[in-house]
Structures are given as structure tokens and as C-alpha cells.
Amino acid sequence: MFVITGAVGLVRMPDFYTRLHPAGMIDTFGAWLMLAGMCVQAGFTLVTVKLIIIGLFLFFTSPTASHIVANAALVSGMKPTGRRLDTPEPSSAGAHRETRP
Template identity: 60%
Template sequence: MSTAALIQEVLSWVLVVSGAFFALVGAFGTWRLPDFWSRLHAASVTDSAGMILLIAGMCLQSGLTLVTVKLIVIGIFLFITGPTATHAVANAALVSGLRPREAEGLIAAEPEPLTVAGGAEGDAEGTRKETAGAA
């Protein structure tokens, strides 16, 4: 085994083990953290950091093959959909009334519902209705 191949092998395993570590930490956080918002954060760490490191390690393991291309496509898909899904779940929870715990001395702002130009809620563009006095 050449030195370059050995370095590639070691680096790929470091990435895979690091990704597995982030996945385990995210799973443990989802199980142990006290409220929805903390658990959502732990789950998003698993989606983002764990997935990126695991796929990068697997790409190094597979070399320059069609498998690498497939892994990159899967990674791009997960890189886009993971944070989008986390944001959608968090926004739905916030709008439905689930509030994060407030720190002492802080005042939580009310979320503004999404509105359509005609005044109905939930437009396709996701713009917020301007309120009087808002900057």
C-alpha cells in the first residue's frame, strides 16, 4: 500500500468515525434534552454535520467511481432538504403556539403569520404582511 493510499484510507476512516460520532451525539441529544426546541437542534446536528462527514468519508473510500457521484448527489439532496425540513418543523411549532422557554428578563416576540397579497394566510412566496409601525 502506497503512502497516498494509506493517507486516503486513514482520512476516510477519520471522517466516517467523526460522522458516526455526530450521529450518536444527535441521537443521544434527541433522547436526553428537555424540550422540543433542544431536541430539534440535536436532530439537525445529526442531519447536517453527521451526514456531511459520513458521506465525505464514504466518497474517499470508494475512490473515483460512479458510487462517489451517487454519494455526492445524495449529499446535495440531504444538504438541501435537512435544514429545510428542520426550519419547516420549527416554524410550524412556533406558529401553532409552542414557545421556547424564555430566559430571565427576555420578552419573546410573537411570530407573524404568512399572508397572501389578498390577505389570506399562507402565500406561496412566503412573504410576511407588513404591520403598521414596523421598520
């Protein structure tokens, strides 16, 4: 269920940087939940120890990889849009700009 929710988040988000957040959550928490289920199924054996080591590896590498991808996109010149989902896109015809003091 968690992975499906994250996949819906990937579709709903407006730009690259906001899509990167649910993608990282799917990697980290979705994998952790699947590994936890496999640990319960395997019981306390050497397989469980190996699954815990894999989980620790994922715990450190997935957020690091998401950060590296976001940093590479920023360095390459990709700018965040800053647009929210609940605000309509500005139209070029008759658009008025507010000036703030």
C-alpha cells in the same frame, strides 16, 4: 461519534425547540460524514459522483426541513419554555418573583 453525540443532545435538551437543533445537526453533519466515508471507500467512480449529489441534496433539505418543523410548531401554538438546564425549576411553594425596574 458525531451521531452519538447528537443523540445525547436530544436526550439532554429541555424542550422541543432546543431538541430540534441537535436533530438537525445529526441529519446534516452525520449524513455528510457517512457519505464522505463511502466516497473514500468507493474511490473516484460514478458512485462517488452520485454520493456527492446526495450530499448536496441533504445539505439543502435537512436545514430547510428543521426550519419548517420549528415554524409549524410555533404556528400551532407551541411556546418555547426558555428554561436553561443549569437553572432549577421554580417551585410553587414560597416562590418569590423578582421585579425589574
